[in-house]
Amino acid sequence: MKRDLAGQATLVTGAGRGIGAAIARELALQGSDVALVDLGAFDDAERVAEELRALGRQAVALRADVSDFAAAEHAVAEAVGTLGKLDGLVCNAGITRDAVSWKMTEAAWDAVLDVNLKGCFAFCRAAAPVFRGQRRGSIVTIASINGMRGKFGQSNYAASKAGVIGLTKALARELGPSGVNVNCVAPGFIRTEMTASLPPAVVERAVEESALGRLGETDEVAAVVAFLLSDRARYITGEIIKVDGGQYI
Ligand code: NAP
Numbered sequence: 001m002k003r004d005l006a007g008q009a010t011l012v013t014g015a016g017r018g019i020g021a022a023i024a025r026e027l028a029l030q031g032s033d034v035a036l037v038d039l040g041a042f043d044d045a046e047r048v049a050e051e052l053r054a055l056g057r058q059a060v061a062l063r064a065d066v067s068d069f070a071a072a073e074h075a076v077a078e079a080v081g082t083l084g085k086l087d088g089l090v091c092n093a094g095i096t097r098d099a100v101s102w103k104m105t106e107a108a109w110d111a112v113l114d115v116n117l118k119g120c121f122a123f124c125r126a127a128a129p130v131f132r133g134q135r136r137g138s139i140v141t142i143a144s145i146n147g148m149r150g151k152f153g154q155s156n157y158a159a160s161k162a163g164v165i166g167l168t169k170a171l172a173r174e175l176g177p178s179g180v181n182v183n184c185v186a187p188g189f190i191r192t193e194m195t196a197s198l199p200p201a202v203v204e205r206a207v208e209e210s211a212l213g214r215l216g217e218t219d220e221v222a223a224v225v226a227f228l229l230s231d232r233a234r235y236i237t238g239e240i241i242k243v244d245g246g247q248y249i
Helices: 018-029 042-054 069-083 106-134 155-178 200-209 218-229
Strands: 009-013 033-038 059-063 088-091 137-142 180-187 240-243
Touching (some): 018 088, 042 059, 069 106, 088 106, 137 218, 155 180, 180 218, 218 240
Parallel strands (some): 009 088, 180 240
């Protein structure tokens, strides 16, 4: 198997389960060492790290709240210290706290913006000096098609993901002159714990919306993230790639 990420080191946030865990596995299969950041799912992140070590990769699980600037800086320093370097960053950690806007609490608004947008920025900010210093690096942020089209009951989530898209484009401009690529993957409905608790009617609507007539799988997102981190994507930056089976054409 061709290993596009051989010899690389990548930090993935929210890597304990769901899309983040699938990304960590795919990167390791393609040859990258991986630092797996998580908070509530830290034990899961440790188990995934163990799997990756069994594949012959270096892997370390790090406990951090992504929305904490100091914790982000500490996690990036730990990743560099343990893996010996850092070539890639995947800002994947995210949460939902759905409610219609007129019933949205301040706590639900703040929690989603803190994790999804501030958390993404905190890790990009922490990794930027490393990538600028070596004049090389690749960042992939994870948004959502709902940040592009909006979604009933998700004003906080849609705003946070639209923010991630704007952030990605701004960072691509800021870091491009230093040889750093910054891109975004915007998934549609992917089968994970985040979506497992949604009402069946919501799931059915997502299937109907999709041109391919099915939900997405975590490895289908991970494959695109791995491509964007690889040298094959070196002339792509500031790009938003939907992985949604045509849910939002
Ligand atoms: P998931 O299964 O809920 O996994 C999210 C991971 O992020 C969990 O391990 C979670 O751990 C971690 N996390 C949450 N808050 C954190 C924090 N403050 N600090 C560190 N880690 C934290 O979600 P998923 O479905 O895989 O989603 C992954 C990303 O894809 C998210 O950004 C999501 O918005 C995006 N996305 C998902 C879908 C979908 O259909 N699943 C669609 C579009 C976009 P704890 O919560 O236990 O701390």
